[in-house]
Amino acid sequence: MAYPQNVFSNTTFPSPSFISRRREVVYANTLLYQLNVLKTTGRYDAFKLQWHPSYNDKPDVPPVPNHLFWDSDVAKWIEGACYFLQWKKNDEIEAAIKELVEMIRAAQQPDGYLNIHFTAVEPDKRFSNLRDLHELYNAGHLIEGALAHSDHYHNDLFLEPILKYVDLLSQTFGPGPDQKHGYPGHPEIELALLRLYEKTGNPKHLALATYFIEERGNPKGQEGRHYYDVEAEARGERENERPIYMPKPRSYWYQQAHEPIINQQTIEGHSVRAMYLLTACADLLRIEDNKNEKLRTAVERLWSNMVDKKMYLTGGIGAQKQWEGFGIDYFLPSGTDEGGCYAETCAGIGVMMLAERMLQLDLNGKYADIMELCFYNAVMTGMSASGKQFTYVNQLSSTDTDLSKRAEWFTCACCPPNVTRLLGYIGGYLWTFLNDKADSLQINVHLYSSAQLSIPIGDKVVELEQKSNWPWEGRIEFQFRNASEVASTIKLRIPSWAEDWQIVPSLPDRKLERGYLTLPPEWLKSSPSFVLEMPLKPRFVSPHPYTNQDVIALARGPLIYCLEDVDNSWVTDHFKSLVLDPESPIGETKVSADEMGEPYVALTVETKAPVLDVGMELIPHVALEAIKQEASGVVGNLHFIPYALRDNRGGKGHMRVGIRRKR
Amino acid sequence: MAYPQNVFSNTTFPSPSFISRRREVVYANTLLYQLNVLKTTGRYDAFKLQWHPSYNDKPDVPPVPNHLFWDSDVAKWIEGACYFLQWKKNDEIEAAIKELVEMIRAAQQPDGYLNIHFTAVEPDKRFSNLRDLHELYNAGHLIEGALAHSDHYHNDLFLEPILKYVDLLSQTFGPGPDQKHGYPGHPEIELALLRLYEKTGNPKHLALATYFIEERGNPKGQEGRHYYDVEAEARGERENERPIYMPKPRSYWYQQAHEPIINQQTIEGHSVRAMYLLTACADLLRIEDNKNEKLRTAVERLWSNMVDKKMYLTGGIGAQKQWEGFGIDYFLPSGTDEGGCYAETCAGIGVMMLAERMLQLDLNGKYADIMELCFYNAVMTGMSASGKQFTYVNQLSSTDTDLSKRAEWFTCACCPPNVTRLLGYIGGYLWTFLNDKADSLQINVHLYSSAQLSIPIGDKVVELEQKSNWPWEGRIEFQFRNASEVASTIKLRIPSWAEDWQIVPSLPDRKLERGYLTLPPEWLKSSPSFVLEMPLKPRFVSPHPYTNQDVIALARGPLIYCLEDVDNSWVTDHFKSLVLDPESPIGETKVSADEMGEPYVALTVETKAPVLDVGMELIPHVALEAIKQEASGVVGNLHFIPYALRDNRGGKGHMRVGIRRKR
Known part of the structure; x- marks a missing residue:
């Protein structure tokens, strides 16, 4: 078992695929584009601790200074860049990392403290507002950046100051009488410390992460009161x-700190925070050999609440803009005009992180299904085909005030570098392998693509290669090359949406175990080349009826589709009044890569495309017969494209995933 | 033209009806019940300005002290009591009014100031927080109480101190350089001052009301800035x-003060405040002979936005609990588990007030339709059959956390005495009459019931009597007794939901003009006895599809029906999974008055009553075929009762108006 950030380099992408093309784009465009943004916005030089004019800016979200996240923006870029550099060298990027690390080292204070804002702007306010300010969040990203740097460069230039900073944090926070009994408003450092612990084996690192996780939400943590109350x-x-993100005084559910995690019954608050926190919880469970029953059931309970009742069709989470997070159960409006829809890109990445960790605790296809759903929809929609435009919010329908348009950057720029680093270590998500025992190897294949996994066993290398045009086609050709003598088992995930699947050569036992098909050692020896095939047929899906979303959406394989005005130029109302008959025939069209750098399958629904017409004469009542669904002369067939590929071809920005279902 | 508070006494209720029975209950139970509550809670004695222990209580909604509204609770009770005393004497009530008025007189400060909290508790904070504290709101209710008192007792014992207080307010607020350019956070005094002006003719009273209305929302009102900013x-x-009701800093839309009223495009914020404000605007329009084009179009625009896009099936308004008010267009969840539903009783009363004023400006049945809808549903559901229990919030579906249950009183007790005073002067809503010209009379009949209108013309009296078992039966028998020689026209409202109607004797011209049927003088002379009959057939209605409420509700005449567990004891989930087929036959049952003091028509839908069953295996997607609507063996026919009569017979508190529509 391992972190995907550590094992991703076992995976290479020798032949083209959706994933490899996205990685090429990030390498070719995004990394340097983002480096340039770091430089022009002042982030790049910020660790020099000089004054920057923007430090005078009025915060967009008081009391959080706009530049408060700059440490993390830089750290996440370094982290992502280091992942990509393991694949291909790049002098300009290397030079920038070298300079940044030098600046970071120089920015460290004599006692180990390391933070831009609380050194250059408000040095007297250190650790005075853990609830709202992102001091420990930044520290977490610095740790993750340093780990990636250390793994790539095999030196401690970045890690050394970070370890010193963590020493200061370990002294500052903890259960001791002279320590602060606090924990970050935005979790992140917990998962970073656990990864650091794996590298260092230093029990202080495990202890600090555990303290932050277990102390969180303690109603009597500081002087018999909630830490955030005492601090405030x-x-x-x-x-x-x-702050505006707290609807009421003491809305500590925003930070998942309203009660101890083990007591939480429903997933609440800011969705990125929730995902980072639960990822750390899952990591802690693994480190503790999954023996913490209360924590395990809490994580599973919160996962289920999220997936069953608070997740969009795209895998996106977070309905409420005010707190960038979860609403009540089944509150999943599709856009601003229905009351919300946030589905932040970072939150989708967080779901993937958590799902990957859960898979390591419990090999169950339900986690991999969600991981794949998020990746191909909620997350990949976050970056343009060019790799130079990004989204923060991913609504399922546009409105005049919130068009389906990406932006070039954000004041709070968490999402763009998060996509970068994810694609840097995406290989770590495709499969997990267990070779703890000397005489056996197990490879669990979660995601399909074209990729090769290489596992050193002794002085030999075991390789598993898959070739596929996934997610466009459902045929995956495998080559298993076992130069060692180790007995190997492969488990292949069969997605829950797959109506049918075939494996060739045939397998005696087709039984699925929690969504995975087992290829036993004997079969693999005789069949090192095998093919998994599942037909990818378009299908209609719907959210749970309790969402009050009486819509249907088109899906094909792991992809969710949407309508855009580029293909349906008659639209004037964001497809709000459009009605779709689920009995309509659906056609497929292969579109070449020229159009948006990625060949894709477009879908066409052959329909008269009726439009809703509502008589208003009896408002607020409407007599049933006054609600008409009439065929429009203008609207012809409906042309759908994958949600991940929206807004790559201009247009007005009208887009919708779920279409009103015809009666 | 006149205020309904002034002309209600022209109407009597000589024979029993829904309205007269409710009035009997209020007279027999509610007035004395509420008087007792005023006494036991400390409100009754509060004008003595002694300290009350509850003044130390932590506010439920900081910074608003819980007792801040006590002035208005007393004033509204006096107002309501005076209306009822015009009908029947009562020594206990009269004695209480006498004592209360003496206390109010004694509580007035030498400069005219008159407020409990800002005299007894925080005398140094007078007029320091118009935005949040209800100082001027209380003043408005004192004015209304004094007007009712003066009309009934024909003395100035109550009015005298109020006029002195209004003088102080006129000095304090206005455009002058030494005056405060402020206006109340909770409108009420505006409509009270306009009614006061009608009585006094004092231009200062008109000027102050006009100032409060027109200055509201001025972005540069005080020192070039918004008054509330300067004040804060x-x-x-x-x-x-x-405060918690303001989601963001400067959420002045809560108080309808985000911009001048004439510029407001959509109805926003606290729904009671909005209704009281627009009622005053309509009154001002009338006083200005409807010549203020900008104000008139603004009021009409806001009315339409409210009725078309922000009103529940019951006539209730306000979806958002946090600010007790309007959500975005078409955001009309039916209960807490769907994201809200407030529909405060006072807001329904406010809609009736505004509708009545609009009818006087523009005789259009669309206003009367809403006035009737509100009365028989959103408002009348606010009081139990016993007259001793009340609601504040009127959701359209219950949940485990918000059962369909009334309460005995509220900390913020605006609703119970508001129902009392409404039923006190309800006669003023039934019809309006115009006898400005000496030789003609026009009576516009808006609501049907059993009632008699008496209009003195010179030394004669013109009488119009209607007899009906409305809203249970659709036959209304009229008697017009015109002892004078004045040429009279009667206009009868034909509700927009009436599929058919007959008038006997027949009328040559059956044409409706904006929802009203004209009975011309000649016809009336020959037909002083006439009958209007419209069949009251049960019908299914639905909210606008953009609400994402794919439900149907049962209606009959002006009444909206609901399901309750008392009649449908199998229910365990508040009817959330129940599915209703609009093709089902509907049966009617007359239930005698014994059960809840009011005979009523119950409705039974003969149906197999299928229940929704959703396969969860593909969450967050659901394959269409996994959503089943299956007939349950347990559920038989569905028994509906009028929403206004819910929670009068015990039960678990499971209730729902809109039932999921069968596919």
Whole structure:
């Protein structure tokens, strides 16, 4: 068992695929594009600790300074760049990393403290507002950046100051009488510390992560009161004073700190925070050999609540803009005009992180299904085909105030470098392998693509290669090359949406175990070349009826489709009044890569495409017969493209995933 | 033209009806019940300005002290009691009014100031927070109480101190350089001052009301800035400090003060405040002979936005609990588990107030339709058959956390006495009459019931009597007794939901003009006895599809029906999974008055009553075929009762208006 950030380099992408093309784009465009943004916005030089004019800016979300995240923007870029550099060298990027690391080293204070804002701007406010300010979040990303740097460069130039900073944090936070009993408002450092612990084996690193996780939400943590209450009082905060993301005083569910994690029944609050926190919980479970029953059931309970009742068709999470997070059960409006839809790109990445960790604890296809759903929809929609435009929010339908358009950057720029680093180590998500025992190897294949996994066993290398035009085609050709003598088992995930599948040569036992098909050692020896095939047929799916979304959406394989005005130029209302008959025939069209750098399958629904017409004469009542669904003369067949590929061809920005279902 | 509070006494209720029975209950039970509550809670004695222990209570909604509304609770009770005393004397009530008025007189400060909290508790904070505290709102209710008192007792014991207080307010607020350019956070005084002006003719009263209306939302009202900003700064309020009802800093749309009223495009914020404000605007329009084009179009625009896009099937308004008010267009969830539903009783009363005023400006049945809808559903559901239990919030479906149950009283007790005073002057809503010209009379009949209107013309009296078992039966018998020689026209409203109607004797011209049928003088002379009959057939109605409420509700005449567990004891999930086929036959049952003090028509839908069953295996997707609507063996026919009569017979509190529509 291992972190995907550590084992991704066992995976290479020798032949083209959706994933490899996205990686090429990031390498060719995104890394340097983002480096340029870091430089022009002031982030690049910020660790020099000089004053930057933007430090005077009024915060967009008081009390959070706009530049508060700059440490993490830089750290995430370094982390992502280091992943990509393991694949291909690049002098310009290497030079930038070298300079950044030098600046970071120089920025460290004598006592180990390392943070831009609380050194250059408000040095007297260190650790005074863990609830709202992202001090420990930044520290977490610095740790992750340093780990990636250390893995790539095999030196400690970045890791050394970080270890010193972590020493300071270990002294500052903990259960001791002179320590602060606090924990970050935005989880991130927990998962970073656990990864650091794996590298260092230093029990202090495990202890600090465990403390942050277990202390969280303690109603009597500091002086018999909630830490955030004591902290707020010390700041002189008034009862009715609070940031806009907290609807009421003490809305600590925003930070998942309303009660201890093990007691939480439903997933609440800011969705990225929730995912980073639960990922760390899952990591802690693994480190503790999955023996913490209360924590395990809590994580499973919160996962189920999220997936069953608070997740969009695309795998996106977070309905509520005000707190960038979860609404009540089944509250999943599709866009601004229905009351929300946030589905932040980073939150989708967080779901993938958590799903991957859960798979390591419990090999169950339900986690891999969601991981794949998120990747191909909620996450991949976050970057343009060019790799130079990004989304933060991913609504399932556009409105005049929120068009389906990407942006070039954000003030709070968490998402773009998060996509970069994800694609840097995406190989770590495709499969997991267990070779703890000297005489056996197990490879669990979660995602399909064209990729090769190489596992050193002793002085030999075991290789598993898959070739596929996934997600466009459902045929995957495998080559298993076992130069060692180790007995090997491969488990192949069969997605829950797959109506049918075939494996060739045939397998005696086709039984699926929790969504995975087992290829036993004997069969593999005789069949090192094998093919998995599942027909990818378009299908209609729907959200749960309790969402009050009486819509249907088109899906094909792991992809969710949408309508865009580029292909349906008659649209004037974001497809809001459009009605779709699920009995309509669906046609497929292969579109070449020229159009948006990726060949894809477009879908056409052959329909008269009726439009809703509502008589308003009896408002607020409408007599049933006044609600008409009439065929429009203008609207012809409907042309769908994958949601991940939206907004790559211009247009007005009208887009919709779920279409009103015809009666 | 006149205020319904002034002309209601022209209407009597000589024979029993839904309305007269409710009035009997209020007279027999509610007035004394509420008087007792006023006494036991401390409200009754509060004008003595002694300290009350509850003044130390932590506010439920900071910074608003729980007792801040006590002035208005007392004033509204006096107002309602005075209306009922015009009908029947009652020594206990009269004695209480006498004592209360003496206390109010004694509570007035030498400069005219008159408020409990800002005299007894925080005398140094007068007029320092118009935005949040209800100082001017209380003043408005004192004015209304004094007007009712003066009309009934024909003395100025109550009015005298109020006029003195209004003088102080006129000095304090206005455009002058030494005056405050402020206006109340909770409108009420505007409509009260306009009614006061009608009585006094004092231009200062008109000027102050006009100032409050027109200055509202001025972005540069005080020192070139918004008044509430200047006021907040003077209080030392911080940028992130705000009451829970304001989601963001400067959410002045909560108070309808985000921009001048004439510029407002959509109805926003706290729904009671919006209704009281627009009622005052309509009154001002009338006083200005409807010549203020900008104000008139603004009021009409806001009315339409409300009725077309922000009103529940019951006539209730306000979807959002946090600010007790309007959500975005078409955001009309039916209960807590769908994201809200407030539909406050007072807001329904406010809609009736506004509708009545609009009818006087523009005789259009669309206003009367909504006035009737609100009365028989959103408002009348607010009081139990016993007259001793009340609702504040009127959801369209219950949940385990918000059962369909009334309460005995509220900390913020605006609703119970508001129902009382409404039923006190309800006669003023039934019809309006115009006898401005000496030689003609026009009576516009808006609502049907059993009632008699008496209009003195010179030394004669013109009488119009209607007899009907409305809203249970659709036959209304009229008697017009015109002892004078004045040429009279009667206009009868034909509800827009009426599929058919007959008038006997027949009328040559059956044409409806904006929802009203004209009975001309000649016809009336020959037909002083006439009958209007419209069949009241059960019908299914639905909210606009953009609400994403794919439900149907049962209606009959002006009444909206609901399901309750008392009649459908199998229910365990608040009818959430129940599915209803609009093709099902509907049966009617007359239920005698014994059961809940009011005979009523129950409806039974003969159906197999299928229940929704959703396969969860592909969550967050659901394959269409996994959503089943299956007949349940347990559920038989469905028994509906009027929403207004819910929660009068015990039960678990499971209730629903809109039932999921069968596919």
